[in-house]
Structures are given as C-alpha cells and as structure tokens.
Amino acid sequence: MVATYARRHGLKPLGAGIGLRRSFYEELPRTGRALDWVEVIPENFLTLGGRSQRTLDACAERWPVLPHGVGLNIGGPDALDVDYVTRLAALVARVDAPFFSDHLCYSRLDGVYLHDLLPLPFTEAAVEHVVPRVREVMARVGRPFLLENPSYYARMPGGTLSESDFLRHVVEEADCGLLLDVNNVYVNALNHGYDARAFVDSLPLERVVQVHLAGHTRYPDVIIDTHGDRVCDDVWSLYRYVLRRTGPVATLIEWDQDIPSLDAVLDEADVARAALREVAGT
Amino acid sequence: MKPALKHFFDSMGAYFARPGPESLERLYAEHPGWDAPRERVAVYGDFVRGHVRGVLEKVFPLVRGAVGAEAWSALVEDFTLTRPARHHELNHLAEGFPAFVADAAASRGLAPFVPALARFEWTDFAVFASEAPSPESVERLTANPTLMVLEHPFRLCAYVRAKGALAEPEAGDELALLWRHPARLVTFYVEATPPALLVLKMAVEGLSVEDVAAATGMSAADLRSSVERFSLDGLVLAPRGSGV
Numbered sequence: 001m002v003a004t005y006a007r008r009h010g011l012k013p014l015g016a017g018i019g020l021r022r023s024f025y026e027e028l029p030r031t032g033r034a035l036d037w038v039e040v041i042p043e044n045f046l047t048l049g050g051r052s053q054r055t056l057d058a059c060a061e062r063w064p065v066l067p068h069g070v071g072l073n074i075g076g077p078d079a080l081d082v083d084y085v086t087r088l089a090a091l092v093a094r095v096d097a098p099f100f101s102d103h104l105c106y107s108r109l110d111g112v113y114l115h116d117l118l119p120l121p122f123t124e125a126a127v128e129h130v131v132p133r134v135r136e137v138m139a140r141v142g143r144p145f146l147l148e149n150p151s152y153y154a155r156m157p158g159g160t161l162s163e164s165d166f167l168r169h170v171v172e173e174a175d176c177g178l179l180l181d182v183n184n185v186y187v188n189a190l191n192h193g194y195d196a197r198a199f200v201d202s203l204p205l206e207r208v209v210q211v212h213l214a215g216h217t218r219y220p221d222v223i224i225d226t227h228g229d230r231v232c233d234d235v236w237s238l239y240r241y242v243l244r245r246t247g248p249v250a251t252l253i254e255w256d257q258d259i260p261s262l263d264a265v266l267d268e269a270d271v272a273r274a275a276l277r278e279v280a281g282t
Numbered sequence: 283m284k285p286a287l288k289h290f291f292d293s294m295g296a297y298f299a300r301p302g303p304e305s306l307e308r309l310y311a312e313h314p315g316w317d318a319p320r321e322r323v324a325v326y327g328d329f330v331r332g333h334v335r336g337v338l339e340k341v342f343p344l345v346r347g348a349v350g351a352e353a354w355s356a357l358v359e360d361f362t363l364t365r366p367a368r369h370h371e372l373n374h375l376a377e378g379f380p381a382f383v384a385d386a387a388a389s390r391g392l393a394p395f396v397p398a399l400a401r402f403e404w405t406d407f408a409v410f411a412s413e414a415p416s417p418e419s420v421e422r423l424t425a426n427p428t429l430m431v432l433e434h435p436f437r438l439c440a441y442v443r444a445k446g447a448l449a450e451p452e453a454g455d456e457l458a459l460l461w462r463h464p465a466r467l468v469t470f471y472v473e474a475t476p477p478a479l480l481v482l483k484m485a486v487e488g489l490s491v492e493d494v495a496a497a498t499g500m501s502a503a504d505l506r507s508s509v510e511r512f513s514l515d516g517l518v519l520a521p522r523g524s525g526v
Contacts, residue, residue, distance in 0.1 A: 043371050043372065046370070047369075047371045047413060048413070049412050049413040076291070077283060109291060109295040110295050111368060112298075112365045113367040113372075114298055114330045114333075115333040115375075116329045118294070123286070125286055128284065129283050129284070129287055153326070154318035156318075157316035157318070158290060158313070222325065224325070
C-alpha cells in the first residue's frame with residue numbers, strides 16, 4: 001500500500017530512530033552507531049535552557065529531528081495554549097522538522113495540565129470537537145502533522161464509534177497523518193480483547209507516516225504501556241505485519257522508564273532498521 | 283462543543299481534582315451504565331497524582347529528607363490539591379512549592395530552615411534550566427546571565443553541599459549565589475564572599491582591574507587572580523584573550 005499522505009506532503013521514509021532522553025544527552029550526539037533520526041519531546045525544549053538546548057542543537061546537526069509532543073491537548077475542552085503552539089512552531093522551524101506529532105487524547109482540564117495522555121470517548125461529538133483543533137494546529141505550525149493512536153485502559157463512557165472508526169474519522173476529516181504506535185495497538189488489543197491484526201487492517205494505513213515501538217509491563221489485570229522494556233516478540237511480529245501493508249515508514253524505539261544503556265536502545269533500532277530494509281527489498 | 287462531551291470533561295475534571303474512591307464513585311454516578319472496570323479508570327487518577335509527587339521528589343530531595351516521610355507525604359498530598367500544574371512543562375508545577383511550604387511550616391511544625399531550603403532547591407533547578415542563554419563570547423567582563431541570589435538566615439550552601447548529611451544547617455545570615463556554569467551547564471553555588479561580590483560589582487558596573495585597584499588600594503595581581511578564578515567557575519564571563 002502506498003503511504004499517500006506521505007507522498008502528498010513529500011515525506012520520505014526516514015529509517016529507524018530513537019528518542020532523545022536526558023540520560024543520553026552527553027553520549028548520543030557523539031555516538032558512532034547507526035542512527036537515522038531522533039525524536040524529541042518538545043515540552044523538554046520549549047522553556048528549558050542549558051543542557052537541553054545544547055544537546056538539541058548537537059543532534060540537529062547530525063540527524064533529522066522530529067518533535068513528538070505530549071502537551072498539545074488536542075482533544076481537551078480548553079482552548080489551545082497559544083504560547084505552547086507558538087513555541088512549538090518555533091521549535092519545528094528551528095530543527096526544520098519534516099513533520100511533527102502528538103497524541104489523540106486530552107491532557108488539560110480547567111487550565112490544569114494533567115500531564116498524561118487521557119483517552120477521549122469514541123463519539124461523533126469528540127470527532128467534531130477535535131477536527132477543527134487539528135486544522136488550527138497545522139495552520140499555526142505550517143508543517144504536516146500526525147496524530148498517534150494512544151493506549152487506553154478503559155473505554156470512556158458514551159462511546160458510539162469503534163476505536164478504529166474514531167481514529168479514521170479524525171485523521172481523514174482533519175486531513176492529518178497517522179502515527180501508528182504498534183505497541184499501543186498490541187496493549188489495547190490485549191486489554192480490550194480484540195484482534196490486533198484485524199484492528200490494523202481497519203485503519204487508514206495510507207496515512208501512516210511513522211510507527212512507534214516500545215515495551216510494556218504486564219500486571220495481573222492490565223497491561224500498562226510503560227515504555228520500560230524491550231519490544232516483545234509479538235510486537236515485532238505485528239510491526240512486520242504493519243510494514244507489509246504500509247511499506248517502509250519512519251520507526252521509533254521508545255524507551256522512557258528504566259532506560260538502559262544507549263547501546264541497548266540502538267540495538268533495538270538496528271532490529272527495526274533491518275525490518276525496514278527487508279520490506280523495502282534492499 | 284456538544285453538551286454530552288462537555289459533561290464528560292466536567293465529570294473527569296471533578297475526578298482528577300481529587301482522585302480517590304469517593305470521587306471515582308461520583309464519576310460513575312455521572313455516567314449510568316458505564317461498564318469500564320473501576321480499577322482501570324483509577325489507573326488514570328493514580329497517574330495524575332503520581333506526576334506531581336514524582337516532580338516534587340526529584341526537585342526537593344533535601345526537603346524530603348529533612349522533614350521525614352510522614353510530613354513529606356502530607357505536604358505532597360496537600361500541595362497536589364492546590365492543582366499546581368498550570369504550565370505545559372512538567373517541572374514548572376514545583377515552582378509554587380517553596381511558598382506552599384513557607385505557609386505551611388509553622389502549623390505543621392517544620393524546622394525553621396525548611397522553607398529556605400525549599401527555595402534553594404527550586405532555585406537550583408531554575409538556574410539549571412534557565413532560558414537565559416550563555417553568550418558565546420563577551421566584549422567585557424559580564425555577570426553570568428543565569429545568576430540568582432538568595433538571602434536566608436541559615437548556612438544552606440554547606441548543608442546542600444553535604445547533601446543533607448548534616449543534622450540541620452547552622453544558623454547565620456547567608457547570601458547564596460547560584461548560577462549555571464556556561465560550559466558544564468550544571469548549577470554552581472557558593473556563599474557570597476567579599477571577593478566574589480567585588481568581581482560581580484566589576485562586571486555589573488564595568489570597572490577595570492586598574493580602576494578598582496586605584497580606588498581600593500588592593501593589589502592588581504590579586505584582583506586579576508579573583509577575576510580569573512570566578513571566570514573559571516563561570517560566575518562572571520570574561521572576554522576571550524583578556525588574560526583573565
């Protein structure tokens with residue numbers, strides 16, 4: 001399948017990347033290991049100076065940098081935070097990011113940042129609420145924008161749409177890209193008892209520009225998307241299933257808790273790169 | 283926004299204002315027929331509360347150690363109820379904690395130095411993360427743009443340097459200087475001494491070594507030595523090739 005959203009916006013597959021985390025600030029910019037791009041959480045660079053800025057500049061000299069936010073609050077009831085979006089646009093321009101992304105969720109209520117990715121109800125009303133906000137963000141930032149399918153542990157009340165229909169309606173009506181977090185698909189499928197591959201098949205895969213891979217943590221009653229472990233075999237398998245349908249797309253190894261050595265994270269990126277080459281036939 | 287969606291957000295907002303078993307039941311009462319497992323929804327309440335605690339424990343390790351586990355937990359719980367996360371950057375939620383501690387200190391029987399220590403620890407972080415850029419080069423002696431000055435009636439610099447190993451800081455007025463080293467990008471702090479304040483005065487007022495030597499009778503060599511030392515520490519920024 002052709003990634004038509006990417007083609008329409010002139011976005012090329014970037015290869016395998018990792019997230020810039022504080023524990024890598026000194027080592028990452030100097031690494032001699034293969035790395036195709038770096039993802040940054042913009043909230044760590046919008047208002048924090050010092051080491052954050054020096055490291056960001058050093059990375060941007062070597063690799064494409066993709067901002068992936070957690071604080072846009074695209075689904076929330078509060079008006080978009082103009083200061084945040086203005087700073088985000090400046091960051092995107094500064095690193096010359098080909099695109100940027102955030103999560104299809106809400107993260108602020110009544111002016112209070114909850115600093116979490118909170119699920120929306122899968123309703124037409126939520127679609128209607130989110131779509132113009134996505135368009136506003138894209139207009140303000142002026143670059144292609146991707147929304148990520150978030151993990152969720154409980155379906156919110158009042159849902160009238162399936163999860164995949166909800167995602168499809170938002171990204172198609174807003175005309176944005178999809179950041180497909182394969183670990184989230186896996187975690188959600190297990191937590192809510194559905195078939196992960198059937199779910200993938202029901203998505204607008206022509207809009208997938210980027211994929212996230214991560215580890216998770218199993219508890220007796222729920223699996224939490226902790227980003228605290230290696231990518232498990234089942235998720236690697238699901239990733240290859242996705243790639244066969246999307247073709248090569250930028251792939252990120254996310255590791256945010258119990259972060260291991262940089263080499264361990266880059267080892268995971270190597271596995272993703274091999275899968276990308278395999279599907280590209282190179 | 284459709285009324286049903288607004289109702290959803292209002293009910294979630296009420297829950298997140300004080301996550302717990304009672305507020306969870308009130309949330310479910312707002313949505314009859316909602317069949318999601320309660321423990322799954324409670325995960326989100328725990329996450330949201332946990333973010334505040336996590337930041338406070340990262341930024342204020344010495345306050346936490348100084349007040350003890352029980353008092354610390356109560357401070358965190360009550361501060362969380364003030365809903366301090368008003369900024370998109372997570373760590374900013376800690377900015378109001380020193381004032382909260384100061385207001386709470388007497389009624390909770392906290393040691394008198396704890397509010398000043400909280401202010402010191404927040405300033406340590408604020409300096410570290412300051413948006414003030416360190417210039418690549420300067421044309422004349424310049425005070426470090428991240429410099430912050432704290433005044434308190436305790437010897438906090440020694441206490442912080444000992445990482446709280448002392449029982450408590452000695453009493454005594456202290457003027458503490460905190461700044462981010464321009465190359466190492468970590469926070470430096472010292473108790474202000476007459477040489478440090480003099481070098482800062484030279485930077486702020488544009489005084490040359492010769493001017494100060496002439497005005498004070500101090501040795502120009504000693505003055506240069508002070509300027510060099512505080513330049514190496516990053517308290518002041520000196521022009522390249524200035525010989526200091």
